[in-house]
Amino acid sequence: MDYSNNYTTTSYGAQGGANGGGFMPGSQSNGDNASTTKRGYGKDTLRPVTIKQLLDAHHPHPDAEYFMIDSSETTQVTFVGQIRNISLQTTNVTYKLDDGTGTIEVKVWIDAEAFGGEEGEGGGGGGKGKPVEQGYARVWGRLKAFNNKRHVGANIIRPIQDYNEVQYHLLEATAVHLHFSRGPPEQLDSAKGQGNGAAAAAANGGAAQQQQGGAGGQLLPAGTSMAARKVYQAIRSTPQSNEGLHVQQIATAAGLEMAEVLRGGDELMNLGLIFTTVDEHTWALLEING
Structure with missing residues (x-):
């Protein structure tokens, strides 16, 4: 298991995938400028995290548009949480997720042209069912900050089918955290x-x-x-x-x-x-x- 800066991941069952943290449907979300997107492709990674890690992440310098977790540059992230609230807006669906370490909002932008209008109700479910309140879901996306409030701009959100995935994710996030904070364990x-x-x-x-x-x-x-x-x-x-x-x-x-x-x-x-x-x-x- 290699958690170095060349960390490669599976797609975690997402349709559209994230091979090496590359492009996923919906990554053209609102608010991303072209320079940031162009810069990110060469060094993109997909890292399993907890919500607390997202809330504690920091910018390496004032002008940076990416975040650092455990002194490592982090672009795309994935996490699992329970959906506490769903709010349907004109341009996006906002989910409030809680994983036991904290809560954060997840925004899935509605792109009728790209998805044929299917995402307006499904909220980026990736064809695997509709996320519902009090249910568990896995999220893929990028951490963003707007008006000093953080949220995740999601590429995909899908409901959890096997609840073992909740524990599996927490164990994997812990393993990656220990790798970056203490070095390879073995x-x-x-x-x-x-x-x-x-x-x-x-x-x-x-x-x-x-x-x-x-x-x-x-x-x-x-x-x-x-x-x-x-x-x-x-x-x-x-x-x-x-x-x-x-x-x-x-x-x-x-x-x-x-x-x-x-x-x-x-x-x-x-x-x-x-x-x-x-x-x-x-x-x-x-x-x-x-």
């Missing part, structure tokens, strides 16, 4: 953790493999403290009975103060890597088979 952080573990092991006797390796070859998680790594290495490399090692033996083997050993042991227990045996101060590795 490959980069894991590699960094492995590199840190190897360097620490080399500085403490050259036992890199022992310090990094966990039960059954499991790597210690990125962010594990140095004290916990030393405690883990001491338990793993010191000869012992099936009762494990007492904290005093661990302190001697690891070259740590008792307080550091206890802190490191608590951390490893919370990670599920060691357990107590004959008493609370005697620890052994939790071996994971398979």
Whole structure:
């Protein structure tokens, strides 16, 4: 799953699609000037978001016509919410959506020439039914601001057919947020953790493999403290009975103060890597088979 600036998306079931965040029916909505539209095609993305993220988004500079979310330029967005109100105007249908993190208005412009008058009642439903009040819907569009009030100019809005999509969307929006705010969660952080573990092991006797390796070859998680790594290495490399090692033996083997050993042991227990045996101060590795 690649959430980089080249983030590509599925169409989420929308007719007309959004392959890579490109043109979708209705994107010629009122109020978009030609320069903004021309600029956006080259860098368009489609990002899953929550309404709170839309309300918290900011312009990178006063003249910008796009918004930043998690320090990343955001053009087209998609989100899921419950429709609290529908207002039919002469030129648009306005929906008020709530996703539990906030509320925002969504405007679908009525274009009788492009859609043969079908959207006047359906409100951009994309041929999959009509959005109704208190029902759930997915929206695709662009965040806009007018008179200091934000709304989404929607390309498509369609009712939710499978309510699992509501939870799925929130999970995906969270995953994308974590990617941009903390970096890739698996490959980069894991590699960094492995590199840190190897360097620490080399500085403490050259036992890199022992310090990094966990039960059954499991790597210690990125962010594990140095004290916990030393405690883990001491338990793993010191000869012992099936009762494990007492904290005093661990302190001697690891070259740590008792307080550091206890802190490191608590951390490893919370990670599920060691357990107590004959008493609370005697620890052994939790071996994971398979």
